[in-house]
Amino acid sequence: MSEHDFCDTVHALVARIPPGCVATYGDLAAYAGRPRAARQAGYAMHRCPPSLPWHRVINARGRLSVAANSTAWLTQRRRLEEEGVVFMGGRIELARYRWAGPDHD
DNA sequence: ACTGTGACACAGG
DNA sequence: CCCTGTGCCACAG
Numbered sequence: 001m002s003e004h005d006f007c008d009t010v011h012a013l014v015a016r017i018p019p020g021c022v023a024t025y026g027d028l029a030a031y032a033g034r035p036r037a038a039r040q041a042g043y044a045m046h047r048c049p050p051s052l053p054w055h056r057v058i059n060a061r062g063r064l065s066v067a068a069n070s071t072a073w074l075t076q077r078r079r080l081e082e083e084g085v086v087f088m089g090g091r092i093e094l095a096r097y098r099w100a101g102p103d104h105d
Numbered sequence: 106a107c108t109g110t111g112a113c114a115c116a117g118g
Numbered sequence: 119c120c121c122t123g124t125g126c127c128a129c130a131g
Contacts, residue, residue, distance in 0.1 A: 006128085025113050029127095038113040040127050045112050057112080065112040072112090110130085117122085 006032060010044040013102060017056040020083040021099040022092060024060045031101050055079040056099075062091040 009032040017023050023031075025045070026038040034040070041057075042065070048054050055076040059065045066072045077087065085097055099105075 029113085034127080036114090036126055037128085038126075039111065040113090040129095042112045043128070048112095054112090059112080060114055067112090108131090111128100113126085114124105116124090118120105 006034060006037065006040060007044040007047065009033075010041050011048055011052060014045075014048065014052045014054060014057060016102055016105060017053055017099050018105060019053070019056075020085060020097065022056050022058050022080070022085065022094070022097045023099045024058060024094070025065070026060055027099070027101070028057065058092060060094075062094050 010028050013023070013028050013031050024038075025041040026035075028044075029035060029037040029041040032041070038060075045054060045057055064073055064076050066076060080092070081087065085092055
């Protein structure tokens with residue numbers, strides 16, 4: 001991909017996460033070339049276009065980083081489950097669903 | 106320029 | 119498992 005702002009790079013990466021897979025904020029930052037910018041990845045998601053599969057982005061603990069039981073939380077969880085992602089005790093098993101990155105797909 | 110603030114992550118306790 | 123402190127980076131006021 002060509003040179004863009006970090007925010008745009010993150011959005012481009014999110015667009016490439018396959019259905020049924022997830023990526024953490026830290027993963028996106030790393031794939032974008034900034035391993036220590038997980039927080040910025042979070043900010044980028046706060047500002048991401050609704051057309052992107054934003055629901056496939058979760059935190060490193062395998063949990064959804066939006067307010068629990070909020071409409072966004074319900075939407076994110078429902079969409080993931082529709083794609084086959086299983087929640088166990090409110091958590092997702094990262095080892096099983098984690099996206100390997102833009103170079104892998 | 107400085108400070109407060111996050112859809113974060115990781116090491117400790 | 120939860121809670122806390124520390125490191126992190128860019129944005130907002």
